[in-house]
Amino acid sequence: MKTPLQVLQQYFGYDSFRLEQSNAVENVIAKKDTFVLMPTGGGKSICYQVPALVLNGTAIVISPLIALMKDQVDALRINGISASYINSSMSSFEQNDTLNQLKNGKLKLLYVAPEKLSSENGAFLEMLKEVNISLFAVDEAHCVSHWGHDFRPDYLFLNGIKNQFPDVPVIALTASADEITRKDICKQLNLQNPLVLISSFDRANIKYFVQPKQSVLENIIQYLNEHPTDSGIIYCLSRKGTEEMSNKLRENGINSAFYHAGLLSAERAKVQEDFLKDKIRVIVATIAFGMGIDKSNVRFVMHADLPKNIESYYQETGRAGRDGLTSEAILFYSYADVIKLKKFAMIEGNEEQSDLMLQKLQQMSDFAEMQKCRRQYLMEYFGEKHGGNCNSCDYCLSEFEAWDATTDSQKLLSAIFRLKERYGKNLIIDFLRGSKGVKITDYMRSLPTYGIGINHGKNYWQNLIRQLLNNGFLSESNDEFSVLKLNEESKLVLFKGKKVEFKKVKEHAKAVVVEEMENDYSTHDFDSNQDLFAELRTLRREIAERENVPPYVIFSDATLLELSTFIPNSKEELNHISGFGAFKIEKYGDLFLPTIVEFCKIHNLSSKITFKKPKKNMVAKSTNKYEAGTFTTTFQMFKAGNSIEEIAENRNLAINTIQNHLVNFVTVGTIKPSELMDMSKAETIIEIAKNQKLPSLKAIKEELCDGFSYFEINVAIAYYKSYQ
Numbered sequence: 001m002k003t004p005l006q007v008l009q010q011y012f013g014y015d016s017f018r019l020e021q022s023n024a025v026e027n028v029i030a031k032k033d034t035f036v037l038m039p040t041g042g043g044k045s046i047c048y049q050v051p052a053l054v055l056n057g058t059a060i061v062i063s064p065l066i067a068l069m070k071d072q073v074d075a076l077r078i079n080g081i082s083a084s085y086i087n088s089s090m091s092s093f094e095q096n097d098t099l100n101q102l103k104n105g106k107l108k109l110l111y112v113a114p115e116k117l118s119s120e121n122g123a124f125l126e127m128l129k130e131v132n133i134s135l136f137a138v139d140e141a142h143c144v145s146h147w148g149h150d151f152r153p154d155y156l157f158l159n160g161i162k163n164q165f166p167d168v169p170v171i172a173l174t175a176s177a178d179e180i181t182r183k184d185i186c187k188q189l190n191l192q193n194p195l196v197l198i199s200s201f202d203r204a205n206i207k208y209f210v211q212p213k214q215s216v217l218e219n220i221i222q223y224l225n226e227h228p229t230d231s232g233i234i235y236c237l238s239r240k241g242t243e244e245m246s247n248k249l250r251e252n253g254i255n256s257a258f259y260h261a262g263l264l265s266a267e268r269a270k271v272q273e274d275f276l277k278d279k280i281r282v283i284v285a286t287i288a289f290g291m292g293i294d295k296s297n298v299r300f301v302m303h304a305d306l307p308k309n310i311e312s313y314y315q316e317t318g319r320a321g322r323d324g325l326t327s328e329a330i331l332f333y334s335y336a337d338v339i340k341l342k343k344f345a346m347i348e349g350n351e352e353q354s355d356l357m358l359q360k361l362q363q364m365s366d367f368a369e370m371q372k373c374r375r376q377y378l379m380e381y382f383g384e385k386h387g388g389n390c391n392s393c394d395y396c397l398s399e400f401e402a403w404d405a406t407t408d409s410q411k412l413l414s415a416i417f418r419l420k421e422r423y424g425k426n427l428i429i430d431f432l433r434g435s436k437g438v439k440i441t442d443y444m445r446s447l448p449t450y451g452i453g454i455n456h457g458k459n460y461w462q463n464l465i466r467q468l469l470n471n472g473f474l475s476e477s478n479d480e481f482s483v484l485k486l487n488e489e490s491k492l493v494l495f496k497g498k499k500v501e502f503k504k505v506k507e508h509a510k511a512v513v514v515e516e517m518e519n520d521y522s523t524h525d526f527d528s529n530q531d532l533f534a535e536l537r538t539l540r541r542e543i544a545e546r547e548n549v550p551p552y553v554i555f556s557d558a559t560l561l562e563l564s565t566f567i568p569n570s571k572e573e574l575n576h577i578s579g580f581g582a583f584k585i586e587k588y589g590d591l592f593l594p595t596i597v598e599f600c601k602i603h604n605l606s607s608k609i610t611f612k613k614p615k616k617n618m619v620a621k622s623t624n625k626y627e628a629g630t631f632t633t634t635f636q637m638f639k640a641g642n643s644i645e646e647i648a649e650n651r652n653l654a655i656n657t658i659q660n661h662l663v664n665f666v667t668v669g670t671i672k673p674s675e676l677m678d679m680s681k682a683e684t685i686i687e688i689a690k691n692q693k694l695p696s697l698k699a700i701k702e703e704l705c706d707g708f709s710y711f712e713i714n715v716a717i718a719y720y721k722s723y724q
């Protein structure tokens with residue numbers, strides 16, 4: 001019998017288990033029941049796939065989403081594992097075929113839709129008794145509970161499993177369960193003394209940013225231009241909003257599409273599939289988009305409008321970075337959205353429900369407004385401890401300075417006092433700033449505090465109110481009017497001269513200003529070869545197209561990033577790349593190696609595989625973030641008059657890395673080719689390129705006489721492409 005670790009390495013190409021995977025696997029192999037709570041992207045599948053390969057017999061996986069089922073099975077087959085699925089979308093001929101394979105013991109894993117279990121009064125479960133079953137895995141297990149957000153009646157049939165198959169271990173997996181749901185799942189599935197494994201919900205590779213909702217479209221376009229190869233999702237509140245945004249992006253040359261529940265289901269399926277297959281770069285969607293989005297290389301999730309609650313926000317942002325590479329969540333926030341959503345939250349005749357929704361909305365806006373580590377807020381919201389200082393949210397990345405807010409706080413509190421604690425923040429701010437609006441009565445104008453805050457803008461006062469509220473110097477009524485109220489602390493400030501000292505943002509960290517960041521990925525000390533990365537992505541797409549699966553099913557971005565960083569030159573060396581199991585090395589090694597070897601030859605590089613640390617972990621530097629930061633530095637140094645050699649020396653990077661950076665600026669037109677080479681040479685190169693059907697560096701070089709470097713060819717071609 002193979003050990004779990006051997007199976008992980010051989011079939012999946014990973015060198016170690018993550019989080020609680022190892023405990024889950026051991027427990028299932030010991031034939032005991034298991035409950036696994038892990039965040040999206042945590043790696044739940046491995047928890048049952050590895051035991052399925054270690055144990056004898058067939059693993060039955062219950063999974064509610066037909067699209068995901070197919071992806072999972074494709075991914076397993078690509079790793080050389082015999083797996084299949086059965087659901088009602090298949091013809092009875094296909095179903096029978098699969099059942100025959102099952103009965104003949106040909107399958108290691110069979111994915112089953114829940115409705116299959118309940119159909120014909122449980123005939124399917126009855127049939128399974130004739131088969132050697134290794135384990136039952138219940139994916140998305142919260143669907144069995146009324147407490148969960150996605151209850152599915154078909155799942156209730158699962159509570160019979162333990163009675164009918166007392167010796168077969170059951171493993172339940174979910175990414176979304178509070179304590180009540182968790183207990184309910186174990187009860188509903190009748191799990192026997194289960195080992196409960198709960199992993200942290202922290203998604204360390206996602207960076208959280210909140211930005212004011214101003215010039216949203218411009219900000220998004222700038223972001224997309226700074227991350228030219230990144231793909232992601234932009235959420236909007238309304239259907240119309242998604243269409244407008246997507247059209248604007250397209251007008252700006254960005255490959256995007258919109259998605260909402262108003263589209264025909266065939267249209268929706270097409271958009272989703274094109275996104276999965278990397279044919280559409282950006283999806284602008286309502287919350288209808290997401291269930292079943294398993295695309296691993298979603299690099300960013302933006303919210304152009306405020307989500308209704310933290311749960312939605314976390315689930316939606318959680319679709320970023322499933323492959324473990326650095327990804328970004330960007331929320332564009334304005335208080336106006338809170339007011340808009342409050343109206344939706346009020347459900348007539350259901351006060352209890354309305355209160356709950358308002359409270360959740362309040363927490364969402366607290367998250368956006370609070371001066372606190374965003375990650376800490378999120379973790380604490382989900383009941384986990386977190387010390388803050390995550391160093392990867394806008395708060396932790398911003399610079400602050402001390403701020404003595406005593407005098408202004410006194411002005412504000414006294415305005416509230418004078419107006420008898422009867423108004424919300426907007427009126428108080430208008431009053432302080434001496435507004436002439438109709439809401440300000442003559443009586444109000446006659447008060448001495450009227451207009452004493454004119455020296456500061458609205459935003460300033462809003463921020464101060466927020467800080468006073470957050471720090472307990474002020475209270476707010478808990479209804480839809482949010483009336484500001486004084487409390488004991490306010491009175492100390494007003495009447496006893498208590499000091500109010502806050503921090504003020506000196507420089508706000510924004511997602512669009514991209515800096516290089518430290519992290520502990522093993523490619524950290526190395527520059528990945530961007531051009532090679534791009535070539536490998538193209539290659540992956542071609543293979544995926546041929547095999548009719550999404551590209552990330554073939555290899556994740558993380559794997560391609562490792563390839564382009566450590567440039568392995570042989571099958572032995574591929575062994576060290578995460579994601580290359582024995583089967584994939586045989587199947588795809590010869591497809592990927594020539595491109596890498598060729599690249600090394602052209603750029604005079606040799607394999608760096610020996611530099612690779614054996615254990616790699618989740619958090620990785622995104623190529624593109626890296627690209628933007630490092631490219632910009634090179635660009636600035638070049639424009640400041642440094643030679644390529646000087647930049648390379650100074651930055652401790654290879655000369656051809658710097659050259660590659662510069663070529664990119666030729667492509668976008670910010671560096672002229674004449675700054676890098678003799679233009680008559682460039683013309684010669686372009687002439688040759690024009691005459692070739694598929695210009696390739698190598699073919700051009702062969703046609704040229706000596707005295708042309710690859711760098712010059714690159715520059716000339718980039719220039720040629722830029723005006724073509």
Ligand code: ADP
Pocket residue numbers: 014015016017018021038039040041042043044045046296322323556578
């Ligand atoms: P979940 O179902 O929890 O959302 P998946 O099972 O889809 O997560 O796994 C998320 C990603 O993590 C996949 O790309 C998977 O291949 C990768 N992964 C899982 N386990 C490991 C591991 N031990 N080492 C490296 N990558 C892993």
Ligand code: ZN
Pocket residue numbers: 372373374375376388389390391392393394395396
């Ligand atoms: Zn933080």
